[in-house]
Structures are given as structure tokens and as C-alpha cells.
Amino acid sequence: LGTDHVDIYxxxxxxxxxxxxxxxxxxxxxxxxxxxxxxxxxxxxGDQLREALETSRIHGYPRFEIVQPGYNLALRDDEDDLLPLxxxxxxxxxxxxxxxxxxxxxxxxxxxxxxxxxxRFHIMPPHIEIYxxxxxxxxxxxxxxxxxxxxxxxxxxxxxWVMSNPAITTILVGAREPxxxxxxxxxxxxxxxxxxxxxISAWGDESD
Numbered sequence: 188l189g190t191d192h193v194d195i196y197x198x199x200x201x202x203x204x205x206x207x208x209x210x211x212x213x214x215x216x217x218x219x220x221x222x223x224x225x226x227x228x229x230x231x232x233g234d235q236l237r238e239a240l241e242t243s244r245i246h247g248y249p250r251f252e253i254v255q256p257g258y259n260l261a262l263r264d265d266e267d268d269l270l271p272l273x274x275x276x277x278x279x280x281x282x283x284x285x286x287x288x289x290x291x292x293x294x295x296x297x298x299x300x301x302x303x304x305x306x307r308f309h310i311m312p313p314h315i316e317i318y319x320x321x322x323x324x325x326x327x328x329x330x331x332x333x334x335x336x337x338x339x340x341x342x343x344x345x346x347x348w349v350m351s352n353p354a355i356t357t358i359l360v361g362a363r364e365p366x367x368x369x370x371x372x373x374x375x376x377x378x379x380x381x382x383x384x385x386x387i388s389a390w391g392d393e394s395d
Contacts, residue, residue: 256280282358342374
């Protein structure tokens with residue numbers, strides 16, 4: 188990379204076999220050595236993040252400053268605990284998969300044998316078990332109708348919905364072509380008003 192340090196170093200996921208104080212201690216050494224500016228974590232629950240923050244306070248270690256959860260219209264478990272905690276602690280939140288690995292673009296049907304080749308769900312089949320639920324397909328259909336009504340893409344609406352959550356700092360866009368970046372930038376510029384966001388948020392209230 189042609190650099191002697193990284194700006195942000197994130198744990199990809201929790202590793203319960205190693206005590207969090209040991210992990211944070213090792214990361215503290217990297218920060219002290221100047222090889223890492225800021226540390227963060229990904230896919231941690233609210234309880235796991237809370238434990239890490241308390242451990243940093245007790246030992247005087249640098250704390251996680253950036254949190255990277257999976258968050259989108261079909262994956263909202265972190266709204267009850269993790270995201271409020273991040274607001275309370277003043278942590279940056281940079282969620283991955285705002286489009287649900289492409290699920291929220293409407294490219295998939297409920298037929299598990301009809302997965303388009305080369306898509307994320309084809310390359311990583313475990314995504315199917317996460318997203319292929321009746322509730323989520325109902326959300327996709329409502330998103331499809333609303334996108335036609337407003338004259339914007341489903342991807343635009345899904346990303347604007349995530350970006351408009353006050354807890355979110357920015358999103359990670361898994362772009363495969365320049366148009367994907369353009370769409371994300373457009374969603375950021377235009378945003379989403381509170382009324383539309385509330386309407387879309389209510390789609391997830393129904394269970395299977």
C-alpha cells in the first residue's frame with residue numbers, strides 16, 4: 188500500500204476465544220507505535236461493544252471509535268441496542284450491506300433454485316438463509332412499488348433509508364461498476380424526508 192500505517196483498523200468480527208482485554212491490549216500497542224490511528228469493530232452486538240468500551244476505560248486502552256454492523260431494511264436487529272449505544276457514546280457507524288447483498292434491488296425471487304450466477308447469493312449461498320424470508324420479500328415488493336411511484340430505483344430508496352438514520356455516519360458501498368457509486372452519491376445528496384422514512388420503516392413491522 189506504500190504506507191507505514193493505517194488510518195482505521197477494524198476487527199472483522201468478535202472472537203470469543205480470546206479475552207477482549209487481550210485483544211484491546213494488542214491493538215493499543217499498534218496505536219502507541221503509530222501503525223494504527225483509530226480502531227473499530229464489525230459485527231459486534233450491543234453487549235459485546237459495551238464490554239469492549241468498558242474494558243478500554245478500565246485499562247486506559249484506546250476504544251473502538253468506529254462500528255461496522257450489517258444494517259439495511261431487511262436486517263434491523265441493531266436498532267434496539269447497538270445503534271442507540273453508538274449515539275450515546277459518540278461512535279461513528281459505517282454499516283455494510285445497505286442493499287442486503289443485492290437482495291433489496293429486487294434481483295432475487297423466492298425460488299432458491301433460481302439464483303442468478305455471479306451474484307453475491309450465488310457466490311456466498313449463506314446469504315440465502317439470512318434474507319430469504321416471507322417478511323423480507325414483502326419488503327422488496329413494497330420497495331418495488333414505491334420506487335415506481337417516486338420514479339427512483341429500489342437501490343436508491345434502500346440506501347437513502349439507511350443513510351437517513353441519525354445514527355449512521357456513512358455506508359460501505361460494495362460497488363462493481365461506476366454506476367453503483369453514482370447511485371450511492373445521488374442517494375446521499377437527495378436524502379429522505381422523515382415522513383417517507385417512517386412509511387418505509389413500518390414495512391418491517393410485520394413478521395412471517
